[in-house]
Amino acid sequence: MWIYEKKLQYPVRVSKCDPRMAKYLIEQYGGADGELAAALRYLNQRYTVPDKVIGVLNDIGTEEFAHLEMIATMVYKLVKDASPEQLKEAGLGEHYANNDRALFYHNAAGVPFSVQYIAAKGDPIADLYEDIAAEEKARATYQWLIDMTDDPDLKDGLAFLREREVIHSLRFRESVEILKEERDRQKIF
Amino acid sequence: MFTPRKFWHPYVSPFDPCKPILVKSYSTPPSLYIQVQPPNLPQFDPHTALCKGTLWPLYYDPYHGPVEGKHPEVER
Amino acid sequence: MSKQMPDEYYQLLHDLQTVDFVLVELNLYLNTHPHDRKAIEQFNFYAQKKQVLKQQFDAKFGPLQGFGNSYSRAPFEWGDAPWPWQV
Numbered sequence: 001m002w003i004y005e006k007k008l009q010y011p012v013r014v015s016k017c018d019p020r021m022a023k024y025l026i027e028q029y030g031g032a033d034g035e036l037a038a039a040l041r042y043l044n045q046r047y048t049v050p051d052k053v054i055g056v057l058n059d060i061g062t063e064e065f066a067h068l069e070m071i072a073t074m075v076y077k078l079v080k081d082a083s084p085e086q087l088k089e090a091g092l093g094e095h096y097a098n099n100d101r102a103l104f105y106h107n108a109a110g111v112p113f114s115v116q117y118i119a120a121k122g123d124p125i126a127d128l129y130e131d132i133a134a135e136e137k138a139r140a141t142y143q144w145l146i147d148m149t150d151d152p153d154l155k156d157g158l159a160f161l162r163e164r165e166v167i168h169s170l171r172f173r174e175s176v177e178i179l180k181e182e183r184d185r186q187k188i189f
Numbered sequence: 190m191f192t193p194r195k196f197w198h199p200y201v202s203p204f205d206p207c208k209p210i211l212v213k214s215y216s217t218p219p220s221l222y223i224q225v226q227p228p229n230l231p232q233f234d235p236h237t238a239l240c241k242g243t244l245w246p247l248y249y250d251p252y253h254g255p256v257e258g259k260h261p262e263v264e265r
Numbered sequence: 266m267s268k269q270m271p272d273e274y275y276q277l278l279h280d281l282q283t284v285d286f287v288l289v290e291l292n293l294y295l296n297t298h299p300h301d302r303k304a305i306e307q308f309n310f311y312a313q314k315k316q317v318l319k320q321q322f323d324a325k326f327g328p329l330q331g332f333g334n335s336y337s338r339a340p341f342e343w344g345d346a347p348w349p350w351q352v
Contacts, residue, residue, distance in 0.1 A: 003330050003331060003332055003334055005329055005330050006328070006329055006330070006349055007278055007285075007349050010286075011275075012350075056296045056297060059292055060293065063289060069350065072350060076350050139216070139218070140216075142252075143252055159252060160240075162242070162252055163249065164242055164243075166219065166243070167243050169218070170219075170220035170224070170248060171293050171294075171296065171297055173220060173224040174225050174226065177224065226298070228298065228301050228304070235286070235287045235311075238283075238287060243290065
């Protein structure tokens, strides 16, 4: 089970009311390479991978939920006090018509979240390579999001999330090495 | 060692409608090169680690936005 | 104007985030390096530090963790604002 802790993993700040950026950030909320997809992908795969790498999937999957909460916080703050007029100008008129300022699991183009984003082949190597690719894709998405904002506080939170993808990618790469079972002979660990 | 960013020069056609981007780049983060973390790596202090998003400077890969056209070789 | 959190809240929260981040990093590292004794020592050192900070936070700003992992005064404090995304 999980225990909720009343804090974010990283202090999220946004320094200006920018609902258009919220529309783009939602890609990492309900998009194919977003944090929800990542959390569900790893926590689902953990049931069928060899015992040696369950911990990696369990804990990275858990950390992804903390990242999902950070993205949600950014979106929440960016639209919280925006007027319907501002939301319309930001391209969120359609969203407002259906959802007001409620968050929804869809991507930046408004396509609803789909479980088809989540791969689970049951072959540990195939799944771990999928996970490495997922981390690199999420890293790239954070780059494109950083490119689109001039808010230093928002850039700061996004840079933290991007760096976490680099570390997660590393841990999945190490997991592949563990499953190759060459480590005792090569003394690399 | 390695560099965390690579540059390339896309083909430019006289018929391209937008002002051509002469140099493009992509990230090649440290986890591509050091795929298994060696033990006893130097660490950031805890506060800096949180700011950077990692405990280990070796795996810190800052990203400062697009650098198209900013490559030293082609600086006008 | 609704209730504002004092500077001390943000400071303590940041201290917790700092220590917890070291713990996340070491935990992920140790998952793939279970024999690194030095890292395990460092992990346990920060786990201890986390407990101290958590107790300070609980006492000053109400329960940090749900489901009985922090004590509560009356009336039940868990549901009190602010929640993490609000501050």
